[in-house]
Amino acid sequence: GTTRCYQRKAWPPRNPQPERVVLENEGQRGFRELQLRRQKQSEVYAREAASTWRREGSPLPESSPAGPLYSQSVAHGDNPLLSRGEFLKYGYVVPEMFERALKKLAFDSEDNWLILADLLAKVEDKATPDFLEPMQLQMDEVDLVWREITHVKDVVDGSSSCESAWRLSREWYVGLRQQFRTSDAFIPALRSILRHPESGEAQRRAAALLMTQFQIATPELFNRYVADEGEDKKIQVMNTKAWLMNLTEQWEINVARSRVEKAILVRNRTELEGLPQFAMEDAVAAARGRGYARATSAGGPWLVRMDEAGVGPILRHASDATFREHVHQTFARIAFKGGSGHNDNTPILENILANRREFASMVGQPSFVDVVMPLRMATQRQVFAFLQRIRRSGMPVAQRELAELRGIAASQGAQDVDQSDLAYWRERLLEDRLGLREEYVREHFPLPAVLEGLFGLLTRLFGVEVIEAPDDVDVWDEHVRFYRVREAATGEAVASFFLDAHRRHGQKRPGFWVHRIHDYSELRRHGSRHGPRRPAVHVVCDLARPGEDGTPALLSMDEVARLFHTVGLALRTLLSTQPEGFVAGTNGLELDAVAIPAHLLARFAYEERTLRSIGRHYKTGDALPEGAVQMLAKSRTFHNAIPTLRRAAYAQIDLDLHVAYDRQDEMTVYDVVKLIEAQFSVIPPRVENHEVCSWPFSDPELAGGTYADLWSEALAADVFSKFEDAGLDDDAAVGE
Structure with a gap:
């Protein structure tokens, strides 16, 4: 019999046939249709490029052929993302090139996957390790372009148009990745490579990794849990995945916009009393970047950005406790508005967790962490034990640290130490015990x-x-x-x-x-x-x-x-x-x-x-003086228990929300967060602070993975x- 191995999505068959192309007996006709399709698509690309040649500075060469088939450089406005040397020429990239580059790769890769699927269909379960090479080449080209697009968005062009172009192109990138990961033609070949006597350790590991990714991407899960439940169940699973992608994308947008929206503009110099000169200059540079061109270090205004580099110096050095409290609380409520207003992740968090739990249930897993845990070294039981060990050993040390912080705060007239005061009094204790001032250290x-x-x-x-x-x-x-x-x-x-x-x-x-x-x-x-x-x-x-x-x-x-x-x-x-x-x-x-x-x-x-x-x-x-060398070496673990417990609390929250939380229960997700924070904290957590709304929840493969940084540090x-x-x-x- 014949093997059906390729899903045609974008072009209809010439005569009524099943949705899949039969290659083993009708391969020649399939390739002729591909050639006609490529010619039609090239005409479309040429029309699209015609409107952007002048805008992107790539005039139509006189030597171009007169027919509808143009070279890659002409049909895509001389796109440097597609025609590059060792490294990309970043100054020539504009956002309009993002989507067209990935569309071109999608057009080409569809043919390449068809040819590869044809070969795999012929060998069935007798694939050799050599079949990893064409897979690697195809995915490498796609990943290479996508990484450069992301880099341009992150560091070269911070405009909103670039951000929008990146989000549009991401849909094409996800589609390209899914085209590979959801093709069940590769599963028998990967199993064959795992068993093949000529497969080396690296090739077996590569095949096992791809099998795991296939399971997460759903073809194996379909075959194992959903195949017997009809097409409606399959559509429901795919719709849940698509909805999750939309939710996580909106999550990222809300966090980014909220950081900009909640930045604090300071006009009163006394609020920044105690801040070192380097922090003042950075706040002035941030204000100038926001449009206050006449901002000066002496006269302001100063802009406190809602990220670690902007908030950190305030919490460590600003002597105004009221202002520290304001900055701390604002930073703790990024993308949180209690369920009302723009840039609010309050309802999105509940929906992400519910949909991930629903997806795991559909594919026969007890939790979403069980879906992605094969990509990790530790088991769930090991991780829970690891975090509880940190809590048990860290709490007594953290309590002693808090007593020392309260002591130095009382000696300088402060009544108590709250969450917003921890960094400030730790810095004062560092100066008192080890003689290390941040400005002095920076000079060296x-x-x-x-x-x-x-x-x-x-x-x-x-x-x-x-x-x-x-x-x-x-x-x-x-x-x-x-x-x-x-x-x-x-x-x-x-x-x-x-x-x-x-x-x-x-x-x-x-x-x-x-x-x-x-x-x-x-x-x-x-x-x-x-x-x-x-x-x-x-x-x-x-x-x-x-x-x-x-x-x-x-x-x-x-x-x-x-x-x-x-x-x-x-x-x-x-x-x-x-x-x-x-x-x-x-x-x-x-x-x-x-x-x-x-x-x-x-x-x-x-x-x-x-x-x-x-x-x-x-x-x-x-x-650097020898005494300072020795004190800096000691500072690595100086008053480190409270921050470590905070990291462990975040890891525990991440795991519990993805493993055990069910929004059908009486407690909300924020109730669970505060209960866990209280277990890992020597100072009662504030109900009004919701740092969880700005956590990186976008990548499903990182779900429940916040512990990984602590685990790696221990190793x-x-x-x-x-x-x-x-x-x-x-x-x-x-x-x-």
């Missing part, structure tokens, strides 16, 4: 010196050297730097990365993160002379910009640790030489193991030898203990 951590020490640490640990290569690429901002990573011993190319270290108000999304550009690949090559494609990433940070007088950006100890942490996130991609693309870098890695290198590098940031290598006064070049501590046992001053032992 200029960014060039920190980067020099960081790159030296990478050489010591991994035997690679990092070399700046400013002339190799085009960058999107004058302060963006480009680096090549090479083997220190041989000079052989290893990887490359962009470092976008400084904040740009109104243009760049705040925060610290890593964007992959591409992974190591022996299938993709940048020219025959360059060998395999080497991995590349964007390392994005949220540091102050250098001064107009040439003063370098100065970092606090917390920012130093976050810089090390962010570079650590990139290490799995940068140092990977895994030829199997589906498991190269962070691909296929369990969620709760991804951040181990990041926490390891952040732990090295507090090591005394590292502190000596990065500590240098930005004016005189004098080394990184075990790894660092191995270095301590070998001797941190023994370079040979450390390198080994």
